[in-house]
Amino acid sequence: xxxxxxxxxxxxxxxxxxxxxxxxxxxxxxxxxxxxxxxxxxxxxxxxxxxxxxxxxxxxxxxxxxxxxxxxxxxxxxxxxxxxxxxxxxxxxxxxxx
Numbered sequence: 097x098x099x100x101x102x103x104x105x106x107x108x109x110x111x112x113x114x115x116x117x118x119x120x121x122x123x124x125x126x127x128x129x130x131x132x133x134x135x136x137x138x139x140x141x142x143x144x145x146x147x148x149x150x151x152x153x154x155x156x157x158x159x160x161x162x163x164x165x166x167x168x169x170x171x172x173x174x175x176x177x178x179x180x181x182x183x184x185x186x187x188x189x190x191x192x193x194x
Contacts, residue, residue, distance in 0.1 A: 099127035101152075102134055110144035117153035122160035 114121035
């Protein structure tokens, strides 16, 4: 992965660190793809029950608007991976098992 770092703990906690500090961790198209891949893998393997997303350096600035000028490019991401709790720039989302 180029734009995120991932960790899995033995107690079923997954940690994704957004790793674009030079852009205040703004979510690019590549980052969105890497996030989707990681989340799908973790959902399918069942080893992760809780997800923590954080940023390297400062908190996430949101979407990289230079890359996401058209809303249809990121609506599917928001629909598939809603945040359930927001705490100091970190959001937690219980992964659904399918």
